[in-house]
Every structure is written in C-alpha cells, then in structure tokens.
Amino acid sequence: MIKKPLDLSHEFLAEVLDANSTALDATMGNGHDTIFLARLAKDVYAFDIQEEAVMQTKKRLQEAGLTNVQLILDGHEHLDRYLDSINAAIFNLGYLPKTDKSITTKPATTLQALQKALDCLQIGGRVALMVYHGHRGGAEEKDAVLTFVKSLPQTQYSTMLYQPLNQINTPPFLIMIEKLK
Numbered sequence: 001m002i003k004k005p006l007d008l009s010h011e012f013l014a015e016v017l018d019a020n021s022t023a024l025d026a027t028m029g030n031g032h033d034t035i036f037l038a039r040l041a042k043d044v045y046a047f048d049i050q051e052e053a054v055m056q057t058k059k060r061l062q063e064a065g066l067t068n069v070q071l072i073l074d075g076h077e078h079l080d081r082y083l084d085s086i087n088a089a090i091f092n093l094g095y096l097p098k099t100d101k102s103i104t105t106k107p108a109t110t111l112q113a114l115q116k117a118l119d120c121l122q123i124g125g126r127v128a129l130m131v132y133h134g135h136r137g138g139a140e141e142k143d144a145v146l147t148f149v150k151s152l153p154q155t156q157y158s159t160m161l162y163q164p165l166n167q168i169n170t171p172p173f174l175i176m177i178e179k180l181k
C-alpha cells in the first residue's frame with residue numbers, strides 16, 4: 001500500500017538516527033513521535049507548551065521503559081536554550097487531538113523554531129514537518145512554512161514535499177529537509 005505521510009516521515013528520520021545520535025521532537029503532544037525517536041536515538045529532547053502533553057508522554061515513556069528523553073515544558077522557539085546539536089527533528093503542526101483546539105502551533109514561533117532547529121542540525125541531518133492545516137489559523141501556518149522552506153538555499157538544503165492529491169478536506173502533508181553542508 002502507498003505510504004502515508006506520517007509513516008514516510010518516520011522512515012526519513014530513521015535513516016539518520018542511531019545509538020549515537022540526538023533527536024528533537026518539537027511538538028510532543030501525546031508522545032507518539034517522541035517514543036519513535038527514543039527507540040532509535042541516544043538522546044531525545046521533546047517540547048510542548050501543554051502540561052497535559054508532558055504528563056501523557058512521560059507516562060507512555062515509562063510504560064515503554066525509555067529513559068533517554070528530556071521532556072521540556074516550554075515553547076520550541078526556545079530550543080536553543082536546551083540543545084545545540086541534533087541529527088534529526090520532527091515537527092507535527094496543529095493542535096493536540098481530543099483537547100483544546102485553540103492551542104495550536106503558530107506561524108511566527110514555528111518559523112523561529114524551524115530556523116533554530118536547522119541551525120543546530122548536523123551536516124547530513126534531517127527535519128520532517130507534518131503539516132496539519134484544517135484548523136483555524138492552519139492555512140496561514142501552512143503558507144508561512146512553505147514560503148520559508150522554498151526560500152532555503154538549494155546548495156545548503158535539499159527539500160521535498162509529499163502530499164495526497166485527491167483526498168477531500170485538508171489532509172496533512174509532509175515536508176522533508178536534509179542539510180547538505
């Protein structure tokens with residue numbers, strides 16, 4: 001079966017993660033991506049602005065017996081206060097399913113965090129952005145992220161878009177970035 005964007009995002013990052021690497025989950029939410037990264041990397045830094053997300057992820061990590069994650073209750077736009085080198089990062093934009101839909105990622109802070117993640121990214125490192133954009137403010141964030149990624153110099157970054165073309169409503173899509181030098 002054809003790969004879903006979220007599955008491809010994980011495969012894309014898994015290729016650059018190993019027992020020596022550091023990964024960033026910029027939007028921890030319920031911790032699904034955090035757990036995926038923690039199984040592959042040496043260290044993971046996971047951010048969210050909602051205490052509920054941190055509690056939920058902490059519980060999942062404990063159940064999975066994973067102890068290599070720093071759970072950070074702070075905006076991803078401050079990630080440079082906590083880390084300076086990563087091999088891979090994932091952003092899962094939008095709101096936390098089944099909670100307050102008004103607490104979403106926002107264009108300005110998402111772009112700040114993305115720029116900081118790229119600044120910390122090792123050569124050969126990768127960033128995956130899952131762009132959910134059906135909610136209020138989602139279209140503006142989608143446009144801001146696409147404009148930002150399209151403006152990255154092609155000599156320094158390779159970028160790709162993976163998107164369903166015939167699905168109704170506003171299906172999420174995947175942006176992939178690799179740092180070349």
Ligand SMILES: C[S@@+](CC[C@H](N)C(=O)[O-])C[C@H]1O[C@@H](n2cnc3c(N)ncnc32)[C@H](O)[C@@H]1O
Nearest residue numbers: 027028029030031032033048075076092096105
């Ligand atoms: C789509 S959900 C993430 C889903 C998550 N990756 C998972 O596996 O469950 C987006 C998350 O981003 C969080 N968020 C919003 N603004 C943020 C910010 N400035 N910094 C970090 N997280 C933020 C929300 O609280 C929400 O939990």
